[in-house]
Amino acid sequence: MSNSNFRNLSTGSKSLVIIELILFAGAFLSAYTLNQYFSIVSHYPLESNIMFIYAIVYALVIQLSFLALGLYNTKLRESFRGLVRRILMSVAIGFFVVTLLNPFYPNGGIATELLAIASIISFIFSCIFRYYTLKIDFFGLNKRKVLVLGAGERASIIEKRMRRDVDRQGFSMHGFLVMNGDADVNGIVNENRIELDGALVTYAIEHEIDEIVVASDERRDNLPVDELFACKIRGIEVTEILDFIERETGQIAVNLIYPSWVIYSNGFASSNHLRNTLDWVFNASIAFVLFLITWPVMLITTLLIKLDEGFKAPVFYFQERVGLDGQAFKIYKFRSMRVDAEKNGAQMASENDDRTTRIGKFIRKYRIDELPQVYNVMRGDMGFVGPRPERPEFVQQLIKTIPYYNERHNVKPGLTGWAQLKYPYGSTEEDSLEKLKYDLYYIKHRSFMLDLLILIRTVEIVLFGKGR
Template sequence: MKIGDIYTMLSEQQKISFFLPIIDFFVFLLIAFTVRFLKSDLTLFTSTIILFMLLMVVFNFYSARFQNRSTYFISVITLIIVLNICIIILQFSLFERFIYTKTGLLKINGLSLIYLYIRRYLLFIYLKNNRKNIYILSSSGTEKMEYLIKEKASRRNNWYYMGVHKTEDFFTTVRQNLNKEETIVLINNLTSYTEHEQKNILALKMNGYYVHTYADFCELYLNKIAIESINDEWLILSKGFDSIFLSNYSRLKRITDIFLAVIGLTISLPLLLIAAVMIKIDSKGSILFSQTRTGKNGKPFTIYKLRTMRQDAEKDGAKWASQNDSRITPVGNFLRKTRIDEIPQMYNVLIGNMSFIGPRPERPEFDRELSKEIPYYMLRYLIKPGLTGWAQVNYGYGASVEDSKMKLKYDLYYIKNYSFFLDLRIIFKTILIVLFRKGR
């Protein structure tokens, strides 16, 4: 596959997420040359440029969703203020004195401000020139497609939902006014259309229009698998699902898991001791909480966490935890939001029951119920469950069958597109979620 083909397959958000950080890096490097920062100290320069990139992510500068002027102004000013504070802290931590002069800081602030507004203008031009008009060709079962696309288009600056059209009307009237570079045509499985309609759809594809099934659109643009639109044939013929069986990557991931688990448990030991004392003071019961969960290939294992609920939380049987659950103790609520309660699971990672990244392990009794309600549910256990995963960083908390169905869409996307770079994205997004306490 050519590089140009790969670029074309990327969604607008993926292009922005990939290319903008590279551009920002070189622009910030240019700013560093301008203020002669490189002549001062390489350590401070490296720390500052990494910090700048992290802050850009934190303040949502890599989203395809275009901020209005007032929101963008607040984001830019906050970014610059935080950057200055961090630079000052870095200087005193590394050198116990100021390396930057007042003139140097003013140059950094001024040039950064100018660049961020030029960047906003160029992003606006890019999104405007990459407008996507989304049409749905009518067939049985398009109602769910319409709801999803309408909702998603309202949150994308260059997506314009153009409604559901009867195939005959689309090919006789609507098509005449279409710009193929701006048009995405969504269809159901081809079997939903007559032979004549299928030939017209093929003609669209052969003339350079973007034609996607609902399932392919969800994977390509929304980074999830539409489980309601797939079947055995799709699973057999679709690309992906093969990386999980590559022994080299599996070994690398296992080595990484062991290394991170050892480092993580060592560093977090003082935090665990403080948390243990808080749990004992807050409520009666044990400090650690153990529970049976489903592991790789459906094999059960015992998971370990810090206790966050009352000791008698399940006296009436197993229940899903929910937000604002009355069974959660005050200290437990804090531990959950900061994810400190999950630190003991690093032991599960160390002994091989879990990985750092993968689908969250569910309880066997819930799995039995969910596998009856949700098609292909047990495919999520093709790999080891994880501390964090694609579903957790994209969907968050779930406490119902519908939530589990939505999380499965993300879990299957991860399993299908299993890669080192996707793992990196998940780790980075997890760090941001923990730092800003977007708890369960």
């Protein structure tokens, strides 16, 4: 997560990370203290500052595991039972990683039994804490109060796209201010419409507005510039609707983009020449390591496909895709569909595709079918993170109908991406538009930390069978 994203988190979200860091470190120190009193395992006394460092390392590893399994996703929609399952798996993975780090500690590290006790205490502490955060709406702390300037078609995107409570965890919507020139149709329907008689700055101060979002349909000679300036110098944040949607949803509203916004906006082009130079070396190295780890899985997959469809059935699927700068390349995948899946021509994949084989359903669910693409990464056709490459016949059609669609080819395609985390399989033009919104967000904010976040979150998708 980038620094700007962290700054934009609500106080409740930031507090969750900090409080659980203290909880996990406390669980580790509690296990050590219990052992001193009850001598559960033989131990040697260590200085308190050394134990504190061990506790922090333990807590950070557990939190990294929480991040990988989506427990710090602010829009995670899970029942308490689902949270307990994720917490249990996260603590188990964290325990495994900490035991791997143990030999690198001086004096042989901490006894495995103590780490197990610390993990049990961490699980109990976290379950209790998460239970009460669900009960008291912990994430609702210190929400920004937002007033939208406009109640027409542009403003209605906020109402439609962020209509649920889970979409408004960082802010509360005060209302939509009706402006001259707002469209009468497709405007605000269910939200609070405000007819303002007095000055905007007076209204904003009286109602303790924290942020004003400019979303009027007609801006020319219509925006109250002097009023917005007065609000700004009094500490009220003034935000353009494109930036507001980008910040709150992690996507760029393609249908609202205008050229000057792109020109003056930060991002969209990497100025980090070292990153660009080392990009292939990094991706190829990780791909080789991934191949060494997963070759047994690929071998088993090959055998299962042969056993299911006969030893003459092809294992791999080769398909032309569009890559960096619109250059075509062949992608390598385990075949998850019938051999005659495209006898009627090219079709987009869908979530419950009836062309999928028995083995294909399983390997697609856990993304095993994507593993041969490590060869594409080593060749330099793809990276680990980036927009998913599409087929040329679909690209040519989508470029004509969706604005800015060709911009997704300004970076290398990837095995996984921001759109794959945020949006399911799509087989329609509307789905392609939604995925493009996330792809453009990734291109705009592309960084090592965002790539790392996407890779960590992909672990959640693989472990819970949420392949997209």
